[in-house]
Amino acid sequence: MLTDLPRREVEKLWGKWYTNKGTCDAYDWFRPKRERKLWHRAVWNAFVPPKFSFTTWQALKGRLPTRDRLGYLGIDQHCPLCQTHPESADHLFFKCDKTRKVWKEIKTWLGMRRIITTIPSAIKWMAKERSGVAAIRKARKLALMATVNLMWRARNALIFDQTPFDPKHIVFEVKKVTYVVLYSLYPHEIVQQHLGE
Ligand SMILES: [Zn+2]
Numbered sequence: 383m384l385t386d387l388p389r390r391e392v393e394k395l396w397g398k399w400y401t402n403k404g405t406c407d408a409y410d411w412f413r414p415k416r417e418r419k420l421w422h423r424a425v426w427n428a429f430v431p432p433k434f435s436f437t438t439w440q441a442l443k444g445r446l447p448t449r450d451r452l453g454y455l456g457i458d459q460h461c462p463l464c465q466t467h468p469e470s471a472d473h474l475f476f477k478c479d480k481t482r483k484v485w486k487e488i489k490t491w492l493g494m495r496r497i498i499t500t501i502p503s504a505i506k507w508m509a510k511e512r513s514g515v516a517a518i519r520k521a522r523k524l525a526l527m528a529t530v531n532l533m534w535r536a537r538n539a540l541i542f543d544q545t546p547f548d549p550k551h552i553v554f555e556v557k558k559v560t561y562v563v564l565y566s567l568y569p570h571e572i573v574q575q576h577l578g579e
Contacts, residue, residue: 424509437531
């Protein structure tokens with residue numbers, strides 16, 4: 383017989399289990415506290431609009447509903463962009479042919495040589511990035527998280543509204559938001575000098 387008390391207990395356990403499972407999925411989430419703090423600082427920056435940080439943070443914690451996590455719902459697990467590989471956060475954001483085109487342009491634009499293939503490696507890079515002047519470092523962090531956010535939105539628009547995924551449009555939007563933020567922080571000449579076309 384399930385009285386009220388055990389039911390609450392079960393719910394509590396379920397909640398705990400679910401939370402733990404979520405963090406288990408999350409790559410290297412079980413890290414020393416010091417490192418987690420560092421990652422938190424890398425993602426949540428005052429100059430990055432929170433909506434951009436949010437997707438990266440969700441992905442890092444293994445909370446984005448990518449298709450590899452929805453198998454139990456009987457959903458097709460193929461990446462909606464390439465239809466070839468299973469969709470995971472790392473595939474979608476870094477390894478898919480469609481999104482790699484976006485990175486290629488963004489990285490060329492910002493003079494980034496590092497190869498980034500996973501969300502944790504992206505965060506690690508952001509936490510440790512020291513090269514270049516402050517303006518370009520800010521631009522790279524912002525552009526990285528804006529790219530992840532805009533890719534995620536474009537992926538959802540494709541699934542739910544059948545809007546074609548357009549790498550060029552994403553590159554355009556990333557550049558636009560990066561310029562808007564940079565121009566609000568630095569004199570025009572500084573931005574032009576480091577981020578001119
Ligand atoms: Zn793909």
